[in-house]
Structure formats: structure tokens, C-alpha cells
Amino acid sequence: QVKLVESGGGLVQPGRSLRLSCAVFGFTLDYYAIGWFRQAPGKEREGVSCISGSDGSTHYADSVKGRFTISRDFASKTVYLQMNSLEVEDTAVYYCAAGPPVDYCSNFNTTRHWGQGTQVTVSS
Numbered sequence: 689q690v691k692l693v694e695s696g697g698g699l700v701q702p703g704r705s706l707r708l709s710c711a712v713f714g715f716t717l718d719y720y721a722i723g724w725f726r727q728a729p730g731k732e733r734e735g736v737s738c739i740s741g742s743d744g745s746t747h748y749a750d751s752v753k754g755r756f757t758i759s760r761d762f763a764s765k766t767v768y769l770q771m772n773s774l775e776v777e778d779t780a781v782y783y784c785a786a787g788p789p790v791d792y793c794s795n796f797n798t799t800r801h802w803g804q805g806t807q808v809t810v811s812s
Contacts, residue, residue: 690714690801692722692784697806700774704810708769710784710803717741717760720800721792722767724758726780726808735796736782737769741789751777774810781805 696708710722723738737758738747746758757770767784786792786801 690786692786692801692803694782694784694803694806697782697808699809699811701812702774702776702810704774705770705772706774706808708771708782708784708806708808710767710769712765712767712786715786717762717765717767719789720786721789722758722760723785723787723792723796723799724767724769725783725785725796726778727783728777728780731780733783738793738796739767740793745793747793771808774808776810778808779810780808782808 691713693711700706718741721741724736725733726736727733736749736752739758739760755773760767783805784803785799787798792798
């Protein structure tokens with residue numbers, strides 16, 4: 689059974705860091721690409737970052753480029769989102785999702801599976 693489970697969210701002050709984890713079950717990390725998304729109250733869900741299943745290439749939204757880093761560990765079947773220099777505007781529920789290994793990072797409409805989300809709150 690395919691499942692994605694996020695963890696690592698919490699309350700953090702502006703400028704600090706958090707690392708989110710997305711543990712996957714039922715497939716290996718080269719079978720699907722994994723994307724991170726976020727949705728803030730009253731806003732549409734947006735893609736934050738993505739790592740290709742085929743070659744591990746990484747992609748970032750302009751709003752997080754230089755601050756967030758996506759990575760994956762095949763042994764633990766986990767995708768990480770390291771978030772540094774957090775801003776109040778980063779406050780949202782963060783979700784990971786899986787899609788086709790080659791094209792997903794350029795077309796999030798092909799999402800196959802979603803995680804349940806983890807709350808990130810950046811506040812002083």
C-alpha cells in the first residue's frame with residue numbers, strides 16, 4: 689500500500705530552521721518523484737520543491753530558493769526538506785506528494801499520492 693507520512697513540523701522563530709521528513713511506504717524513491725507543497729490559511733496550495741525520481745534533480749519555487757533544500761535517502765526511504773532562514777510567510781501546512789518519476793516536477797497536475805500534512809508555524 690502506498691503511503692506518505694510527513695513529520696518535523698512545529699513552531700519556530702523567524703530566522704531559525706526546521707527539517708521536514710516525508711517517509712514513503714509501498715515504493716522506492718526512484719519509482720516516483722516527490723514534491724513538497726504548502727497551503728497557508730486562505731491561500732491556494734503552492735509547490736515548494738521537488739526531487740525527480742529518475743535522476744534526483746531538484747527544483748525550487750522562487751520564494752524558497754536559497755533557503756530550502758530537498759534531499760532523499762534511499763535506505764530510509766525518506767525525502768527531507770531542510771528549511772533555513774524561515775520567515776513568517778512560510779507559515780503553512782506542508783504536504784509531500786508523489787508523482788511520475790520524470791515529469792512530475794514540471795507538472796504537479798499528475799500527483800498520484802498525498803501525505804496528510806504537517807503544520808509549520810513561524811512566529812516570534
